[in-house]
Amino acid sequence: MKSKYYLYTGIVLLGMGTIVSCKKSFLELDPKGQFLESNYYANPDEALTAVVAAYDPLVTETGGIDNTYSDPLGALNSASDDCYAGGGSSSDVPQWQAINNYTLTPALGPQNQFWAINFQGVNRTDVLLSKLANVPGLSADLLKRYTAEGQFLRAHYYFDLVRLFKNVPLILTTLNITNVYDQPQATPEAVYTQIETDLKAAITGLPTTxxxxxxxxxxxxxxxxxxxxxxxxxxxxxxxxxMLQDVNTNYGYKLLPNFGDVFSPKNKFNSESIFELVHSGSQSYTWSNWNQFKSNIYTQMIGPRSYTGPVYYGGGYGFNPVTTELATALKGDPRYGYTVVNIDSLTKATKTSYSPSYQNTGYFIQKYAPVLANKVTTGTTDLNWPNDYIEIRLADTYLMEAEAELNGGGDQGRAQTLYNAVRARVGLASKPATLQNIYDERRLELATEGHRWFDLVRWGQAPTVLASKGFKAGVNEILPIPLNETLNGTKLKQNPGY
Structure with a gap:
């Protein structure tokens, strides 16, 4: 490892790699080779390229020491009661299988990818924030905006890290080969304080639209x-x-009349979208582009295997079959058909077929499904799905605010109004805005969107709800620190129970 290359990417706390530059639109990325830090940040264009590179780990789908495919939805849905891991067999994507049945060890699980990708993001934002002020020709307005973007992104990466691992190093400056292994774990409270600090600073420098x-x-x-x-x-x-009331009332976000339109690739950046992770279907990826994909490979992963059904639906690899429990909870709810597709019923009705995957239930994820109307015609079909992932959307912030109002003894009437709005959008009648009803609504509204496992953990419900999957209280609320991160003389201590 040569320290002069460490500044932009890493598969552990420190690493080597490429800067990526703009192409086609802001976040459609292609690798453009290696750059030395000493030769970079020479002009405003290079500063923008570095900003794009700081966003890049948000949509990175491979990472860790083995460069394994690692879309976070796959692991998070596998860990929850929304889905099983699925796939071709009990050994297909073993990282997802381990979190599905809670047989995680420091050497096996999705932690390598979560750790690597998020610390790659931390590293890139640390470098960005240390260099921007000295970029020749960068206007004061762009300096303010780029700095704010870097602060938001660093907070985002650390929020994922502290939720997933709890005990992580807090690195706010660039590292070199002599001090990368000397980083101790910070307290979770210190990490959360830094996240708050970064986000408060970022708010004033960001545009409203x-x-x-x-x-x-x-x-x-x-x-x-x-x-x-x-x-x-x-x-x-x-x-x-x-804070959530400010978001919900002052920025012009609106719930879409049709729930299904929220997830359509033809309706990106809609009025309900607050923070959206962009996936391009126009970059003609093939299997030779491994570790470069900015399309949505997860769409292909969750389609039914060897599917020969109606032309509007494509096949896939059979991952994350929806649990019968979630399908049953959604039946009779207007969101059912936009969330779950019953491939068993579909193939029987159309006299077609598919190959059941491991842990098959017959139910598959619809929100990100490989619908052929979204298929692009360039590159390898499996690798070029354009489905975005809306990480924060208005229905989510409505329900979070309602939860906060109830827990804090706040405006009970406002909590009821927000809860009613989420239900009314899909034609459901009002119910009392109790905490449990809000918890239930979050499950049905946000099913398979990657929130459920985090919700169960923070509510303290995971040991009970996930007991049938093998969840162990006091252990599985967080992931193990990756084995390789605790070797070679680092100061990192393994999480309890692992």
């Missing part, structure tokens, strides 16, 4: 939404309610 050509870039509303969510996780109920 961005044009479609900059879709995916963070806005002031997104930073406030993330800060409100952070407060919620810290149980700072009044702060969470106030």
């Amino acid at each position: 961005v044009p479609a050509t900059e879709g995916g870039r963070v806005t002031q509303g997104a930073a406030k939404a993330l800060l409100g969510k952070v407060y919620l996780y810290e149980k700072k109920w009044a702060d969470a309610a106030a």
Whole structure:
């Protein structure tokens, strides 16, 4: 490892790799080779390229020491009661199988990818924030915006890290080969304090809106939404309610009349989208582009195997079959058909077929499904799905605010109004806005979107709800520190129970 290359990417705390540059639109990325830090940040164009590189780990789908495919939805859905791991067999993507049945060890599980990708993001934002002020010709307005973007992104990466691992190093400056192994774990409280600090600083430097050509870039509303969510996780109920109320009332976001339109690739950056991770279907990827994909490979992963059904639906690899429990909970709910597809019923009705995957239930994820109307015609079909992932959307912030209002003894009437709005959008009648009803609504509204496992953990319900999957209280609320991160003389201590 040569220290002069460490500044941009890493598969552990420190690493080597490529800067990526703009192509086609803001976050459609292609590798453009290696650059030395000493030769970079020479002009505003290079500063923008570095900003794009700081966003890049958000949509990185491979990572860790083995470069394994690692879309976070696959692991998070496998860990929850929404889905099973599935796939071709009990050994297919073993990282997802291990978190599905809670046989995680420091050497086996999705932690390598979560750790590597998020620390890659931390590393890139640390470098970005250390260099921007000295970029020749960079205007004061761009300096302010790029700095705010870097602060938001660093907070985002650390929020994932502290939720997933709890005990992580807090690195706010660039490292070199002599000190990378000397980083101790910070307290979770210190990490959360830094996340708050970064987000508060970011808010004032971000635009309230961005044009479609900059879709995916963070806005002031997104930073406030993330800060409100952070407060919620810290149980700072009044702060969470106030911040989320600001988002929900002052930025022009609106629930879409048709629930299914939220997830359509033809409706990106819609009025409900607060922070959206962009996936391009136009870059003609083939299998030779491994570790470069910015399309949505997860769409292909969750389709039914060897599917020969109606032409509007494509096949896939059979991962994350929906649990019968979730399908049953959704039946009779207007969101059912936009969330779950019953391939067993579909193939029987059309006299077609598919090959059942491991842990098959017959139910598959619809929100990100390989619908052929979304298929692109260039490159390898499996690798070029354009489905975005809306990480924060208005229905989510409505329900988070309602939860905060109730927990903090806040405005009960407002909590009821927000809860009613989410239900009314899909034609459901009002019910009392109790905490349990809000918990239930979050499950049905946000099913398979990657929130469920985090929700169960923070509510303290995971040991009971996930007991049948093997969840162990006091252990599985967080992931193990990756084995390789605790070797070679590092100061990192393994999480309890692993």
